Amino acid sequence: MNAPTPSTPAAPVTDLFARPMGDLRLSVIDQCNLRCQYCMPEEHYTWLPRTDLLTVDEIGRLVSAFISLGVTKVRLTGGEPLIRPNLPEIVQRIAQHFDDTSGLDDLAITTNGVLLSDKLDALKAAGLRRVTISIDTLDPHRFAALSKRKTHHKVIEGIRSVPAAGFQDTKLDSVVMRGFNEDELGDLIEFARTVPAEVRFIEYMDVGGATHWSKDKVFPKAEMLELLTKRYGSIEALPKSDAAPASRFMLPDGATFGIIASTTEPFCSTCNRSRVTADGMWLHCLYSLAGTNLRHSLRSGVTDEELRALLAAGWTRRADRGAENRSNMRERKVFLPADQLKRDPHLEMHTRGG
Structure with a gap:
C-alpha cells in the first residue's frame, strides 16, 4: 500500500455560487441489511455489479x-458500509492523510449499527475518527415496522459499544416522521446522554428512494422545537461556525442536540459536499439526476493530474441547489417514482449515500 504524497493543500476550488469543495460523502457499497421506509421501502432492488465497485486503490486515488x-x-456511507468486507483497509488508506500536510481533518462513518459492535475495534485501529449511527426509534416494534427487520437489539448494542472502543463526538441520526416517532424526541435525547452522544433530528426528505414520501408526513424543525420546549423549557440556538447541515441547540441543563431541516429550511447556499457512489459516480447534489463516471476515467488510465483537473472542472461548473428547488415547488410530491428508480439504481438513496 502506497502512502499519500505529502503536499500543502491549495486554496479550495469553488463552484458558481462560491461554495468550496469541503466535504466528501463516499459510498463503499450500495447494499443494506435494513429496508427503512424513508430510504429503501421496497424489498428487492437492482444492485450495482460487484465488478464495478471501486477498489481500495481506486478509492485511495480519488480521495x-x-x-x-x-x-x-x-464520510464513508452506503447502503450499509459495514457490509463491505475490506472496509478497514479502505479506512486505513484514507487515514494515511492524517500523517501528511494534506488538510484532512475528519474521517467518519455513517452506519445503521446492526453490525457495529463486531467491527469497531478494527475500524478504530485502521484510523477511523468518528461514528454516526442511525436510530429512529427506541421501540423494537416500531423499528421492525420501519425497517422490516428485527435487529433493534443489535443497533442498541452497537451504539453502546462505541465509547468503549475509544470513539468520541458520536452522533445519533433520527429521521422524524409525523405519526411515527415524533413522540420520541425527548426520549432519544435522554438516550443519547447515556451513550454519550449528540442526537440529530432529520426532517423526512423526498430524496430518491423515498417512494412513500408525502408532505403531511414531514415533522418540521419548528414543531420539533415547540415540542421539546414544552418538555425542557427554554432552548438556546447555538451559533453556526461551519457548513455542517445541522443547526445545534442547547437545553437549559447544557445538553445539546441538532436538527437537519433540509426539507423546510434548505442549506444549499452553504452546501460544500458532494457524493461518490460505490461504483464511482460523482454527484454534486443529493437531488442530482446525473453525475460524472469517475470509475471510467480511473480504469482508462487517467493520471493523478488529469484526475484533479477533471474534478476541479466539474466543481467550478456546479450550480446545484436541489433542496431549494424542491422547497419552491407549488405542488411537492414524491421526487422519483419506483419504476424510474429501478431503471437507474444511481438515483437510489442507498446508492448515493446520505
Whole structure:
C-alpha cells in the first residue's frame, strides 16, 4: 500500500455560487441489511455489479485528488458500509492523510449499527475518527415496522459499544416522521446522554428512494422545537461556525442536540459536499439526476493530474441547489417514482449515500 504524497493543500476550488469543495460523502457499497421506509421501502432492488465497485486503490486515488482540491472531511456511507468486507483497509488508506500536510481533518462513518459492535475495534485501529449511527426509534416494534427487520437489539448494542472502543463526538441520526416517532424526541435525547452522544433530528426528505414520501408526513424543525420546549423549557440556538447541515441547540441543563431541516429550511447556499457512489459516480447534489463516471476515467488510465483537473472542472461548473428547488415547488410530491428508480439504481438513496 502506497502512502499519500505529502503536499500543502491549495486554496479550495469553488463552484458558481462560491461554495468550496469541503466535504466528501463516499459510498463503499450500495447494499443494506435494513429496508427503512424513508430510504429503501421496497424489498428487492437492482444492485450495482460487484465488478464495478471501486477498489481500495481506486478509492485511495480519488480521495487524494479530492483532498488536494480542498476536501477536509470524508464520510464513508452506503447502503450499509459495514457490509463491505475490506472496509478497514479502505479506512486505513484514507487515514494515511492524517500523517501528511494534506488538510484532512475528519474521517467518519455513517452506519445503521446492526453490525457495529463486531467491527469497531478494527475500524478504530485502521484510523477511523468518528461514528454516526442511525436510530429512529427506541421501540423494537416500531423499528421492525420501519425497517422490516428485527435487529433493534443489535443497533442498541452497537451504539453502546462505541465509547468503549475509544470513539468520541458520536452522533445519533433520527429521521422524524409525523405519526411515527415524533413522540420520541425527548426520549432519544435522554438516550443519547447515556451513550454519550449528540442526537440529530432529520426532517423526512423526498430524496430518491423515498417512494412513500408525502408532505403531511414531514415533522418540521419548528414543531420539533415547540415540542421539546414544552418538555425542557427554554432552548438556546447555538451559533453556526461551519457548513455542517445541522443547526445545534442547547437545553437549559447544557445538553445539546441538532436538527437537519433540509426539507423546510434548505442549506444549499452553504452546501460544500458532494457524493461518490460505490461504483464511482460523482454527484454534486443529493437531488442530482446525473453525475460524472469517475470509475471510467480511473480504469482508462487517467493520471493523478488529469484526475484533479477533471474534478476541479466539474466543481467550478456546479450550480446545484436541489433542496431549494424542491422547497419552491407549488405542488411537492414524491421526487422519483419506483419504476424510474429501478431503471437507474444511481438515483437510489442507498446508492448515493446520505
